[in-house]
Amino acid sequence: MAASLDLVFSALADPTRRAILALLLEDDMAVTDVAEPFDMSLAAISKHLGVLAEAGLITRDRRGRVTWCQLEPEGLREASVWMQGFGQMEGIDLDAFERFLARELGVTAPEGPETAPEG
Numbered sequence: 289m290a291a292s293l294d295l296v297f298s299a300l301a302d303p304t305r306r307a308i309l310a311l312l313l314e315d316d317m318a319v320t321d322v323a324e325p326f327d328m329s330l331a332a333i334s335k336h337l338g339v340l341a342e343a344g345l346i347t348r349d350r351r352g353r354v355t356w357c358q359l360e361p362e363g364l365r366e367a368s369v370w371m372q373g374f375g376q377m378e379g380i381d382l383d384a385f386e387r388f389l390a391r392e393l394g395v396t397a398p399e400g401p402e403t404a405p406e407g
Contacts, residue, residue, distance in 0.1 A: 292344070296367045299343035305336050312346060312359035319355045
């Protein structure tokens with residue numbers, strides 16, 4: 289599991305690769321169409337596509353003389369499940385923390401919706 293997560297997060301770390309994934313959200317694209325919006329060589333785009341394919345985020349399919357790229361949403365599932373585990377943590381109530389600090393430091397806490405006097 290850790291090795292595949294490393295590949296996915298490594299692939300997602302690059303802004304060009306994230307932009308490529310965003311393009312492929314729309315539809316399958318030929319490699320030359322994927323390369324069009326970027327100011328880099330076709331060889332450089334091909335390397336990025338290789339990283340995405342190795343991570344399982346896209347597949348490449350040769351149709352005649354054209355290589356097509358397709359997004360593989362399943363490739364993000366493991367990373368998504370891993371990240372959701374962090375969503376189970378309790379959120380921090382910053383207003384309560386600020387009131388606690390004010391009491392401990394002996395200063396008056398700024399009035400917010402929870403501390404404002406009712407009138």
